[in-house]
Amino acid sequence: MKILSFLLGTTFIGGVFFASDIRIKKPETDITFCQLSVSDDDKNAHMSFTVGYSFRLDENGKPREIKKILGSQLNDEQAFACISGWQFLKGASDSLMTAYFRWEHAVGWTELKVSGKDFSQKVKIEGERCPYSGANKTLK
Numbered sequence: 765m766k767i768l769s770f771l772l773g774t775t776f777i778g779g780v781f782f783a784s785d786i787r788i789k790k791p792e793t794d795i796t797f798c799q800l801s802v803s804d805d806d807k808n809a810h811m812s813f814t815v816g817y818s819f820r821l822d823e824n825g826k827p828r829e830i831k832k833i834l835g836s837q838l839n840d841e842q843a844f845a846c847i848s849g850w851q852f853l854k855g856a857s858d859s860l861m862t863a864y865f866r867w868e869h870a871v872g873w874t875e876l877k878v879s880g881k882d883f884s885q886k887v888k889i890e891g892e893r894c895p896y897s898g899a900n901k902t903l904k
Contacts (some may be wrong), residue, residue: 770775784820787862793852797873801838801843802838813835814834815837816833816864818861821857821880825852826850827847827850830847848884850878856858859881859883873889874889
């Protein structure tokens with residue numbers, strides 16, 4: 765019976781692969797797009813806007829010192845809770861980061877940009893929108 769060991773930690777014994785040695789590494793960066801609430805007044809105001817936040821990373825890659833730097837349309841507590849749940853590379857302690865959320869009239873949230881030293885990520889939100897955004901309704 766031949767036994768072969770592979771770099772990924774799999775073992776081949778007599779025609780059968782055993783993968784019990786494989787360890788899946790957790791992602792080092794984890795950013796969740798939160799569906800932040802927009803007030804009815806702002807939804808009905810026929811406007812598009814961007815809201816921005818800055819924050820620093822602690823030694824574990826978690827956001828801290830979150831501050832609003834642009835816009836006034838969002839509930840800060842909701843945005844702070846969203847951002848504080850993100851995870852970045854450990855060792856980037858004290859790095860200054862920014863996050864920008866983009867809202868388009870009659871569409872809803874369209875984009876999230878997160879950037880900082882040696883990091884840049886843009887997420888575009890496409891497809892069917894939330895019912896309150898108006899994108900799925902005929903405007904009168």
